Amino acid sequence: MKGGRVVKRSRQVNCDKRSYSNEIQSHKHDFGQFLFPLQGSLEINTNQQEVKLTTEHCFYLPPTLTHGFHSKERNEFLILDLPDLFLLRDTESMYIKMDEQWSSIRFLLLEEVRHNKNESAALRDLARYVTHKLKTSTPPSIDYIHNHYKESISLDTLAEIEKYHPTYYSTWFKQKTGKSPKRYITDLRLAEAKQLLMSTTWNITSISEEIGFENSSSFTRWFVKWEGITPQNYRMINNG
Structure with missing residues (x-):
């Protein structure tokens, strides 16, 4: 997605409630932005993603990412704008499930919006915590x-x-x-297979079923392909 105006913000953290229209708009920010849905949905499009953001997820937009957005229904969002000084380098967009921790963060941000119209020390602390969560969160597909x-x-x-x-x-x-x-998944399955071969007395059929193979023959062929040795020989060698 190309073009779109640039939205600039001060170096302060900003948090407020916003609603979006059905008019398709496009822009990018010089700051990071978290969107926490409170009601309705928002459709967001970038060159790589198409998101319909509802109350089950929140979404992070990094600085300089051009995105289009619009809503087809009544909506309300809690928006947290994060200046560069709060962000890590090379942050990327992230579609995040609203689990208990993120729901608690949203609640605390709402409380700050309700009681403090300007940036507060508590809001800056929350912004730092959100940035930490962003750094340590595992992408949902992984x-x-x-x-x-x-x-x-x-x-x-x-x-x-x-x-x-x-x-x-x-x-x-x-x-x-x-x-x-494919390789990432294979390595996880291999690690589990090796652990079972070395630490249990399960037979090959039981191990193959445990890691998702229909039968021991297909498991053995797969194991030989990636390890160059049969599961039986791997167990014998590593168990002395």
Whole structure:
């Protein structure tokens, strides 16, 4: 997405409630911005993502990212603008599930908006905490992989979790992890298989079922492909 006006802000943290119209607009900021939905939804588009933001998620927009946005329904959002001095370098957009911690952050920000019209020390502390959360949060698709790597996972499923276009997702993932999604999932399954081979007396059939294979033959072929040795020999060598 190209073009769009540049929205500039002071070096202060800003937090307030905003609503958006059905008119499609496009701009970019010289600051980072968190959007916390309170009511309704907002459609956001960048070159890599198409997001319909509802109350189940929040969304982070980094500085200089051009984005289009509009809403087709009545809406209200809590917006937190973060100046550069609060941000890490090379931050990227992030689509985040509103879990208990993020819901608590939204509540505290709302309390600050309700009681303080100007920037307060508490708001600056909250801004720093939000920045820390952004730094330490695991991207949701990677979190999904760690919870479902024993199952069949498609690239389209992972891209949809991040709201990235599938053609962009693989590039983003490799930049993030140093591996392709397929290799990342394979390494998790291999690590689990090796751990079970070395630390349990389970037979090969049980191990293959545990990490998501239909039968021991397909598991053995897969293991040999990636390790160059059968599971039985791997167990024998590593167990002495």
